Amino acid sequence: MKAYELHAAKGGLSLALNDKRAQPNPGYGEVLIRVHAVSLNYRDLLIMDGAYGRSAKANVIPLSDGSGEISAVGPGVTSLQVGDRVTGAFFPDWSAGQITEAGVLSSLGGSVDGMLSQYVVLPERAALKFADHLSYAEAATLPCAALTAWQALVDIGRISAGQTVLLQGTGGVSIFALQFARAMGATVIQTSSSNDKLERVRQMGASHTINYRDTPEWSKEVLRLTEGLGVDLVVEVGGAGTLEQSLQTVRVGGTVATIGLVSGVGAINPLPLISRAVRLNGVYVGSHAMFAAMTKAISAHQLKPVIDRVFDFEQAADAYAWLRSGTHFGKVVITVGD
Ligand SMILES: NC(=O)c1ccc[n+]([C@@H]2O[C@H](COP(=O)([O-])OP(=O)(O)OC[C@H]3O[C@@H](n4cnc5c(N)ncnc54)[C@H](OP(=O)(O)O)[C@@H]3O)[C@@H](O)[C@H]2O)c1
Structure with a gap:
C-alpha cells in the first residue's frame, strides 16, 4: 500500500512517500480502515520541525486525523462491521474520564503510526462513528481540532x-x-x-x-x-x-x-x-466519550466543518506548505485514493 513516512532530515523530519509499505492486518479486537481523507493540524508542523515536545518514532506515518470505511474486522470485534464509516481517535487509549499518561502516549501520528496511509489498523475502541450528514473529508477534520x-x-x-x-x-x-x-x-x-x-x-x-x-x-x-x-x-x-x-x-x-x-x-x-x-x-484534545457527545451536537445542529482546501494524496507536501503559510481559514484536507 501507499503511505507517507517521516524520515530524519536536517533540522527536523521530511515527508517521504513509501509505495511499498506492507498493508497491516487486523488482529484480535482490531479493525482495518480504508482511509478516504485526512486533515492537517498545526501539531503536524511541530512534529515535522522536531518541536512537538515528544519525539516521533522512526519512519512514523504522520497525521492524527483521518476518516474511512471499515474494510475488515479482526476476531472479537463486536461493535463495528465492514462498511461502517469511522474516524480514528486522536488518543486510541483515552476512552473516558481523566486523561492518563498511557492515553497521552497513544496519540496517532507521533509515537504511533497515524493516518496518512491508504490502510490503517486501529483497536476497535479507537474507530469512532461520526455524524451521518458528514462526508469523509468533513469527518477527517474532527479528531483533533474539533x-x-x-x-x-x-x-x-x-x-x-x-x-x-x-x-x-x-x-x-x-x-x-x-x-x-x-x-x-x-x-x-x-x-x-x-x-x-x-x-x-x-x-x-x-x-x-x-x-x-x-x-x-x-x-x-x-x-x-x-x-x-x-x-x-x-x-x-x-x-x-x-x-x-x-x-x-x-x-x-x-x-x-x-x-x-x-x-x-x-x-x-x-x-x-x-x-x-x-x-x-x-487542554489536550479529548476522549472517545467527549467525541460521542460532540457527534450528537454536530448531528443535532447539522454542523458542517469548514474546509479551506482539499489536496490530492500526491500533493501531501503542498498541503503541509499551505498550512504553514497561515493563509487557510478552517481546515486543510488531503484525500486518499486507490
Ligand atoms: N492542546 C491541544 O490538544 C491542541 C489541539 C489542537 C491544536 N492545538 C494547538 O492550538 C494551536 C492552533 O492549532 P490549529 O490546528 O487550529 O492551527 P491552525 O489551523 O494552523 O491555525 C493557526 C491560526 O492561528 C492564528 N494565529 C497566529 N498567530 C496568532 C496570534 N498571535 N494571535 C491570534 N491568533 C494567531 C492564525 O489565524 P489568522 O490567520 O486568522 O490570524 C492562524 O491561522 C496550535 O498551537 C496547536 O498546536 C493544541
Whole structure:
C-alpha cells in the first residue's frame, strides 16, 4: 500500500512517500480502515520541525486525523462491521474520564503510526462513528481540532447560553470553537490578522471582531466590549504572544482554556492569575466519550466543518506548505485514493 513516512532530515523530519509499505492486518479486537481523507493540524508542523515536545518514532506515518470505511474486522470485534464509516481517535487509549499518561502516549501520528496511509489498523475502541450528514473529508477534520474546541467549551469552559467567549485566529480549532459556541448560544469575540477572515467569522455569527495586527493591545478592546468585566472563557491558541493579554481579558473567576502556542512559548506573569482568580486549564484534545457527545451536537445542529482546501494524496507536501503559510481559514484536507 501507499503511505507517507517521516524520515530524519536536517533540522527536523521530511515527508517521504513509501509505495511499498506492507498493508497491516487486523488482529484480535482490531479493525482495518480504508482511509478516504485526512486533515492537517498545526501539531503536524511541530512534529515535522522536531518541536512537538515528544519525539516521533522512526519512519512514523504522520497525521492524527483521518476518516474511512471499515474494510475488515479482526476476531472479537463486536461493535463495528465492514462498511461502517469511522474516524480514528486522536488518543486510541483515552476512552473516558481523566486523561492518563498511557492515553497521552497513544496519540496517532507521533509515537504511533497515524493516518496518512491508504490502510490503517486501529483497536476497535479507537474507530469512532461520526455524524451521518458528514462526508469523509468533513469527518477527517474532527479528531483533533474539533474535539479540542469541544472540550475547551463544554468540559472545561462549561459555557452556557448568554456567556461570552474570546477566540483567537481563524485556524482549525478556533473555527470549530466559533461553530460550537454559536450553537450553544454564546456571544463570540474573535481575533484575526486578516480583515477578510474577520468578515467571514462575522458571517458565521461572531458578534465582535478585532484585527490583532492593527490592534496589538486587543485586550483593551475586549474589555471595552465587555463593559470592563472581561469574557467568561478564552480559548487560548496563541501561547507566549497572547497569554498575558488573555489573562487580562478574562472575567474575575473566569477560565482560560490553554491549548496552543502558535506565537511561541515563554514565561508568564502569575499576578493576573491570582488577582482575577482565573482558572488556567491546559487542554489536550479529548476522549472517545467527549467525541460521542460532540457527534450528537454536530448531528443535532447539522454542523458542517469548514474546509479551506482539499489536496490530492500526491500533493501531501503542498498541503503541509499551505498550512504553514497561515493563509487557510478552517481546515486543510488531503484525500486518499486507490
Ligand atoms: N492542546 C491541544 O490538544 C491542541 C489541539 C489542537 C491544536 N492545538 C494547538 O492550538 C494551536 C492552533 O492549532 P490549529 O490546528 O487550529 O492551527 P491552525 O489551523 O494552523 O491555525 C493557526 C491560526 O492561528 C492564528 N494565529 C497566529 N498567530 C496568532 C496570534 N498571535 N494571535 C491570534 N491568533 C494567531 C492564525 O489565524 P489568522 O490567520 O486568522 O490570524 C492562524 O491561522 C496550535 O498551537 C496547536 O498546536 C493544541
